[in-house]
Structures are given as C-alpha cells and as structure tokens.
Amino acid sequence: MNETIIDATPLPRDKAPQVDYRDQVANFSIGEQVTGQESGASGTILADDDQGLRGTLTLGEVTGEFQAGEALSGSNTGSATADTGLREGIWVLDFSFKPLRTRTIDVPGMGRRTVLYLYYRVINQSGKPRMFVPQFFLETDEGKRFPDVVLPQAVEVVKAREHTRPPIVGAPLLGAVSVTGMIPPSTKEEVDDAVHGVAFWILNDEIARSDALSVFIRGLSDGLQYGDDSDGEDSGVRYKTLRLDFSTPGDEFDVREREFRLIAPGFTWIYD
Structure with a gap:
C-alpha cells in the first residue's frame, strides 16, 4: 500500500x-x-x-x-x-503515512481486541537536530477525541507486516514512548535516514460507529501562534498540527480495514 x-x-x-x-x-x-x-x-x-x-x-x-x-x-x-544573519523561521519535519489499518491482538487486562494503527515515517530535512515529541489524537465525527495508547506488544506485530521488503527490512519500528527523542538532520532522502513509527487506538464502540475520523498530529513542527479565536476569545497557544481525514462508511458491528478511506486531499495543516 x-x-x-x-x-x-x-x-x-x-x-x-x-x-x-x-x-x-x-x-x-x-x-x-x-x-x-x-x-x-x-x-x-x-x-x-x-x-x-x-x-x-x-x-x-x-x-x-x-x-x-x-x-x-x-x-x-x-x-x-x-544587515543581519538569517533569522530562522519555524521548522517542519517531513512526514508520510499509510491509511489507518487494523490488527487483532491480545491487550493486557482486556483480552483479544481490534486496534487501529497509523504507520508513519519522519525525516528531518531542516538541517539541524530537532526534538521529536509527537502527540496523536483520533477524533470521531461526534467530536470525541482519543489519544493514542501505548501497546508495546503490538509494535512487533505491525513491524512483521509493514517491514517486509527492502530496504526497510530490519529497520526499527518505534511506538508511542520510544519514538520520542532527537532526530538528526538527514543527509539524503533514503529510507535509512527515516524514523519509522506507529500510533495505536483500541477500536471501541464510539470509534466503530463513526462515519468519519480525523487524526491530529502535533510535534512535527515548532510552529505556534498566540491570539484570539474567531469568536474574539483568548485562544491561548495554538500549535502547528497536521490533520488527516478518513471516511468510515462500513458496518459498526463488522469493522473492516478497507473501510478506512483517506478523504482527498487527505491532509490539512492547521493551528490547533
């Protein structure tokens, strides 16, 4: 895919x-x-x-x-x-992903559960080392947000599925905790300069019955804004955030992987 x-x-x-x-x-x-x-x-x-x-x-x-x-x-x-040297602007990490996919695994304390996962890779083309501390949130069409969950036992399951072809065979796949850290600048666009990661959500009833889902990702940039929102109220700090939109037109009682479809154009940068 x-x-x-x-x-x-x-x-x-x-x-x-x-x-x-x-x-x-x-x-x-x-x-x-x-x-x-x-x-x-x-x-x-x-x-x-x-x-x-x-x-x-x-x-x-x-x-x-x-x-x-x-x-x-x-x-x-x-x-x-x-008259001056360069006044640096914001930095943005290069990001690519596969659509939401599913796997059924044993979750400690919960038994066999279906999980959604977002498989992604990040490359630092900014020219300087950058601290990568990502935050992932999944939001239903009813406005309910779910942060990603730590499932170390599921990482190897996804790795066995996604890292099957050269040149990424054997490359590390990092979960919610282990992916945090400094990313050195890349010297080329090859896959060995990429950080591969995966975010997980346990498929619950609220997510299953949603007809559309959005994934919000912070940490890909140091961009932020201060100011008022559209209603004139103080919005505090807003962070540059990547939004991915998916449709889920399937049956909530029989959720299938192919039902998670990226909505064109597929992504939007926002301040959230």
Missing part, C-alpha cells in the same frame, strides 16, 4: 526565515533565488519589504546560514548587503 507524503511547505501564517538588508543597489524579485556570496547560503524570495536602501527578505527553501555583512545577489536581479 502506497504512502501519502505530506507537503511541508510553510503556510502563509507560519513564521518564515528572514534576512534584513541595507545598501540596496538593485531591487530583488519575488520568486527568484537570493544567494549570500560569502556563505553560499540561498533561499527563494517569498516577500520583500523594500524600504528603498533597506528592507527585509522573507525566504523559503533556505539552505545554509546567511551572514551579516555579506553581499546578497538575486538570481536575475537584486543586489544588497546583508
């Missing part, structure tokens, strides 16, 4: 990397690349707050570290001097 790869492109409301500039000689153009002539750092210009000789570039797809005082050059137009 194919994995769905999540688009990690920053949202318009995300805090993006920025570089202040001075002594502008030629105007920069949005959409072009800007390069630091000493550091070799580069990024795509998403916005330019041009104040004449001074301004601020908002960047995407940044590689390297811009340095204060170095010359900045656009790929076709634009020339200035960096």
Whole structure:
C-alpha cells in the first residue's frame, strides 16, 4: 500500500526565515533565488519589504546560514548587503503515512481486541537536530477525541507486516514512548535516514460507529501562534498540527480495514 507524503511547505501564517538588508543597489524579485556570496547560503524570495536602501527578505527553501555583512545577489536581479544573519523561521519535519489499518491482538487486562494503527515515517530535512515529541489524537465525527495508547506488544506485530521488503527490512519500528527523542538532520532522502513509527487506538464502540475520523498530529513542527479565536476569545497557544481525514462508511458491528478511506486531499495543516 502506497504512502501519502505530506507537503511541508510553510503556510502563509507560519513564521518564515528572514534576512534584513541595507545598501540596496538593485531591487530583488519575488520568486527568484537570493544567494549570500560569502556563505553560499540561498533561499527563494517569498516577500520583500523594500524600504528603498533597506528592507527585509522573507525566504523559503533556505539552505545554509546567511551572514551579516555579506553581499546578497538575486538570481536575475537584486543586489544588497546583508544587515543581519538569517533569522530562522519555524521548522517542519517531513512526514508520510499509510491509511489507518487494523490488527487483532491480545491487550493486557482486556483480552483479544481490534486496534487501529497509523504507520508513519519522519525525516528531518531542516538541517539541524530537532526534538521529536509527537502527540496523536483520533477524533470521531461526534467530536470525541482519543489519544493514542501505548501497546508495546503490538509494535512487533505491525513491524512483521509493514517491514517486509527492502530496504526497510530490519529497520526499527518505534511506538508511542520510544519514538520520542532527537532526530538528526538527514543527509539524503533514503529510507535509512527515516524514523519509522506507529500510533495505536483500541477500536471501541464510539470509534466503530463513526462515519468519519480525523487524526491530529502535533510535534512535527515548532510552529505556534498566540491570539484570539474567531469568536474574539483568548485562544491561548495554538500549535502547528497536521490533520488527516478518513471516511468510515462500513458496518459498526463488522469493522473492516478497507473501510478506512483517506478523504482527498487527505491532509490539512492547521493551528490547533
């Protein structure tokens, strides 16, 4: 079964990397690349707050570290001097997953139970080590939320099913507790630079009778927001969260794996 790869492109409301500039000689153009002539750092210009000789570039797809005082050059137009080094924006880990699947296992104290699981992999393409402390919540169409559960005995069952083909045969599969930790930056896009994980939920009556389910995942980014919600009330802190949506049109008394279907486009980034 194919994995769905999540688009990690920053949202318009995300805090993006920025570089202040001075002594502008030629105007920069949005959409072009800007390069630091000493550091070799580069990024795509998403916005330019041009104040004449001074301004601020908002960047995407940044590689390297811009340095204060170095010359900045656009790929076709634009020339200035960096007044500051790079002010880092938020980071986002690359994430891919398979649709919700099921297995029946022995749960201590509960006997034989059917569990839902979300099999996923994470790759750190941010260029720096990042602390990965994921939180998974499953929400029914009635608004009831369930955190993932710790089922170490189920991890090996899933591993035997999912890690059967090269090059991931023998790769570790981590559960809710063991997956937490520092993820080093990846040097390539190969599977051996990925962290493989699985989240579990015990299939109860509320989940079984739901016609739609959503999985919310925190910890893939350090993005957060403060402010008011749509009703003008203080919403406190909201975290950048990935939402996955599934339809479950089957029989609640005979739940089958094929009934958990990803709803196109399949994912949404929100602040929750």
